[in-house]
Amino acid sequence: MDERLKRQLDFALEIDKEKNILRQTHLSEHGRRENDAEHAWHMAIMAYLFREHSNESVDIAKVMLMCLIHDIVEIDAGDTYAYDTEGLKTQKAREDAAKERIFSILPEDQKQELISLFDEFEAFETAESKFAHAMDNLQPLMLNNSNGGNDWKEHGVYAEQVYGRQRKTSLGSEKIFEVVDQIIQENIKKGTIKE
Numbered sequence: 001m002d003e004r005l006k007r008q009l010d011f012a013l014e015i016d017k018e019k020n021i022l023r024q025t026h027l028s029e030h031g032r033r034e035n036d037a038e039h040a041w042h043m044a045i046m047a048y049l050f051r052e053h054s055n056e057s058v059d060i061a062k063v064m065l066m067c068l069i070h071d072i073v074e075i076d077a078g079d080t081y082a083y084d085t086e087g088l089k090t091q092k093a094r095e096d097a098a099k100e101r102i103f104s105i106l107p108e109d110q111k112q113e114l115i116s117l118f119d120e121f122e123a124f125e126t127a128e129s130k131f132a133h134a135m136d137n138l139q140p141l142m143l144n145n146s147n148g149g150n151d152w153k154e155h156g157v158y159a160e161q162v163y164g165r166q167r168k169t170s171l172g173s174e175k176i177f178e179v180v181d182q183i184i185q186e187n188i189k190k191g192t193i194k195e
Helices: 003-020 036-053 060-069 085-103 108-123 127-146 150-155 159-166 174-190
Strands: 022-026 033-035
Touching: 003 033, 003 036, 003 085, 022 036, 022 127, 022 150, 033 036, 036 060, 036 127, 036 174, 060 108, 060 127, 085 108, 108 127, 127 150, 127 159, 127 174, 159 174
Parallel strands: none
Antiparallel strands: 022 033
């Protein structure tokens, strides 16, 4: 078999493991816990649908690919809950090691391409990365809201924590942040997010 194709096939099989990484977010309407692959797929579709609401014009194919690859590193690093202050301290180191191992399965040019895209997402500087992050923030918030805010309630999450994460959404889409703010305010009133 051609070596390049073999490495691409090996990578394709390796990333199937993303389906085994469970997140804290539950599927809509009180479903089971979501996995990373479902999260990434949902984000990518949302990015395409909501692209007109981006603050800036974006290369939507690039945004969608960012969405699809941004959590591949969690195959090794594990999912770090957004409000886990201890886990967040080691997240970058764990994800950097995972990034190197997993993307090194690919041929060198594709490894560099995906690492560059992953790093661009993490740097949060381009219009594409800001919009992709808006989707990464909106998607679990939307699911959690559909479940009556139970994930926030279960973890005892405070409004300042949710806003701390969600304020960045406005950098990718002010219009989407208006919806996010409304959802947060409704959940504060219901008591599912602590004041």
